Amino acid sequence: MALRPVQVNIKAVDGLAVGRFWGEALGWSVFSPGVTTYVGPGGGRVWPEPVGLGIDVVPVPEAKTSTKNRLHLDLATxxxxxxxxxxxxxxxxxxxxxxVGQGDVPWTVLGDPxxxxxxxxxxxxxxxDTGPIAAVVVDCVDPRGMARFWGEAMDWDVLEVSDDQASLRSAEGGGPYLEFLRVPGVKAVADRVHLDLMPYPGDDKAAEVGRLKGLGARDLDLGQGGVPxxxxxxxxxHEFCVLAVSLV
Structure with a gap:
């Protein structure tokens, strides 16, 4: 058994505006079927993406604080x-x-709206060959430990592991990398960006959640109530969600 990452979840006060920003930024379609706004390369209504990750923007009442998210996107050029x-x-x-204290580096750090x-x-x-999103990058204390957990949690291949960084990518060789970078300091506040995972059709979601807990995951109560x-x-x-099984 293994899970597949299907989207990056971003919280925003104005979810539609932030979704439209990311649609324009990536050259992707924007689809707002209800509360959330989905951004994807497959015409918006293709979900989940066969390869790669979409972006799902979820409206929340609270604005972002000055604390840096520990998960961010790197865009390719x-x-x-x-x-x-x-x-x-x-x-x-x-x-x-x-x-964010990056100093003199060849990349540019920006914030969305x-x-x-x-x-x-x-x-x-x-x-x-990644498309517009080069990597989903996670700040962490122990890249080796993160590679062990996420390598077991997902069906992506672990490509590189060291004390300073680790990387995973879909076995199909398309879409972005998932990278873990060592930073000082432990996670202290909830992020506004996280990954959503999904079982494959025919797999049991409850069994997958139990397997993740056996690997070291823990329950998170955000007041979400009875959700699927x-x-x-x-x-x-680092927060993440396991979604209900899709028929795709």
Whole structure:
């Protein structure tokens, strides 16, 4: 048994506006079937994506604080000109520069219209076939431990593991990487960005949740009540959800 990541979940006060920002930023379609706003490359109504991850923006009443999210997106570029043009276009859409102590680096850190951090990377050969999202990046204390947990939790391959970083990617070789980067300090507050996972058709969601708990996940009570998904945290406290099984 294994789960597949299907989307990055972003909380926002104005979910539709933030969803439209990400649709324009990535060149993807925006679909708002109800409360949430889904952004995806497959025409918006294709869910879950066969390969890769969509973005689901969920409205919440609370604005983002100044605390940096421990999960963010890295955007890929193909040339220095592409990087500069993309940064300019993102700023025209409402993105703003963010200082997270990055210093003099070849990538640019921005915030979406509600301040959720993301990076526009300089061209890197490793991301040549990822699409617009190069990687979903998670700050952590122990990349090796995160690779063990997430490598068992998901059906993605573990590609690299060291004391400073670890990376996973779909065995199908498409879409973004999932990367864990070592940072000082443990997670202290809830993030506004997290991953949503889903069992495959025919697999049992309750059994998958039990398996994750055996690997070190813990229950998370956000006051969600009787919903069809299950909220958990990984061994370092990063929030994630296990969704109900899709027929796709």
């Amino acid at each position: 193909t040339s220095a000109t592409h990087q500069a043009d993309l940064i300019a276009r993102l700023r025209s859409l409402g993105a703003t520069p963010v200082d 509600e301040g959720n951090e993301f990076c526009v990377l300089e061209p890197r050969e490793i991301y040549r 998904w299950t909220c958990l945290v990984d061994p370092e406290g």
